[in-house]
Amino acid sequence: MLIAAVFAVYAWGKDIKIVVIPSEATIKVNGSYYGDGSAVLKIKKNDFVSLECSCPGYETLNTRIYGNDDRKTIEVKLKEDMLLKQTTESSVANNFFSVKVNKSLYSDDPTTGKRNSENAWKMAHSVLLKYFDEIMTSDAASGFIQTPWLYKNYVEAGKTLRCRVTIKESNIGGDLTFQIKMASEMAPIQGRSREESFLETNRIMKEFETLISEFQSRLGEK
Numbered sequence: 001m002l003i004a005a006v007f008a009v010y011a012w013g014k015d016i017k018i019v020v021i022p023s024e025a026t027i028k029v030n031g032s033y034y035g036d037g038s039a040v041l042k043i044k045k046n047d048f049v050s051l052e053c054s055c056p057g058y059e060t061l062n063t064r065i066y067g068n069d070d071r072k073t074i075e076v077k078l079k080e081d082m083l084l085k086q087t088t089e090s091s092v093a094n095n096f097f098s099v100k101v102n103k104s105l106y107s108d109d110p111t112t113g114k115r116n117s118e119n120a121w122k123m124a125h126s127v128l129l130k131y132f133d134e135i136m137t138s139d140a141a142s143g144f145i146q147t148p149w150l151y152k153n154y155v156e157a158g159k160t161l162r163c164r165v166t167i168k169e170s171n172i173g174g175d176l177t178f179q180i181k182m183a184s185e186m187a188p189i190q191g192r193s194r195e196e197s198f199l200e201t202n203r204i205m206k207e208f209e210t211l212i213s214e215f216q217s218r219l220g221e222k
Contacts, residue, residue, distance in 0.1 A: 016041045016065060017073045018051065025055035025078060043067035051076075057084055083157035087203040092212060093184040094200045096168075099220045101176040117169070117176055120219065121145075124167055124178065127214055131207065132165070143169025152205055153189055160192040161185070163205055180215055182208065 020027060023037035029049050034041075043049055045067045054060040058078035065074065105120040121140045128135055128147055136148040145167040153160050161184065168179040184204045191197030 014043070014067070014072075016043060016069060016071065018053075018065070019073060019075045020053045020055075021075070021077045022055055022058070025053050025058070028052040028054075041065060053078060057081055081157070083154050083159055083203065086154055086157075086206065087161060088206050088209050089202055090182070090184070090204045090208075090212075091202070093182055093202045093204050096179045096181045097212070098170075099178045099180060099215050101178060101219055102221050103175075105219065106176045115176065120176060120178075123219055124215075127211070127218055128165060128167075130214075131211055150205070151192070153192075155189065158189050160187050160189050161201070161203065161205060162187075162198065163208060165211070178215075178219060180212075182211065 017038065017040050018027060019038045026036055027034045027039045029039070029041060029051060031050070031052075041049055041051075043065060048064045048066040050062070051065050052060065052062050053076055055078055057080065059081050061076060061078055101117075101120050105123055106115060106117040108115050118140070121138075124145060125135060125138070128145070132147045132150060134148065135145060137144065137146040139145075145165075147164045147166075149162040149164045151160060151162045163182060163184045166181045166183065170177045170179055182204060184201055185198040186201040186203065187194075187197035187199070
């Protein structure tokens with residue numbers, strides 16, 4: 001009987017309790033849901049399981065737990081996702097949105113039909129220069145403005161984020177309208193020198209949280 005008991009322990013290993021901080025973290029073992037906050041794993045002595053712990057606002061942890069681990073309880077503390085804390089999510093990132101320009105910022109010559117939108121473009125420049133040191137391309141005649149990329153490194157997250165703004169003039173229904181796009185792309189810090197490393201993201205720098213509303217309040221119809 002003793003031999004059988006020893007063999008059973010050797011074959012089936014033991015129970016190992018996993019405790020995760022924060023307690024609302026989701027635990028998956030070999031891809032299957034096991035619980036929230038804590039779970040008991042039964043692992044064969046010479047085997048292992050793949051453990052995944054995840055929680056919104058924290059970095060996902062992927063590791064292995066081995067059956068020959070001497071610990072009865074393993075505590076896992078997830079790291080806060082610093083990228084989420086230092087950036088913000090934007091539903092308009094990488095999409096054009098329209099601002100119908102206030103009629104006080106432009107005029108149409110009733111005789112020639114020629115439009116004078118100089119004040120509207122000056123206002124657009126004024127808003128952009130609050131967020132960017134310079135404007136890369138500005139051609140009011142063709143109705144186009146674009147800033148250079150602004151780069152920011154998030155060292156703890158190992159990511160580089162870059163943003164730029166493009167403005168195009170359109171005339172929806174005969175009214176002066178600006179189509180505005182905030183492009184936002186992310187890459188690993190190690191790959192930031194390679195253009196192909198950057199991919200679109202819905203995260204933008206916190207500094208740009210007010211840019212869209214400022215365009216709407218200073219350029220848009222009251």
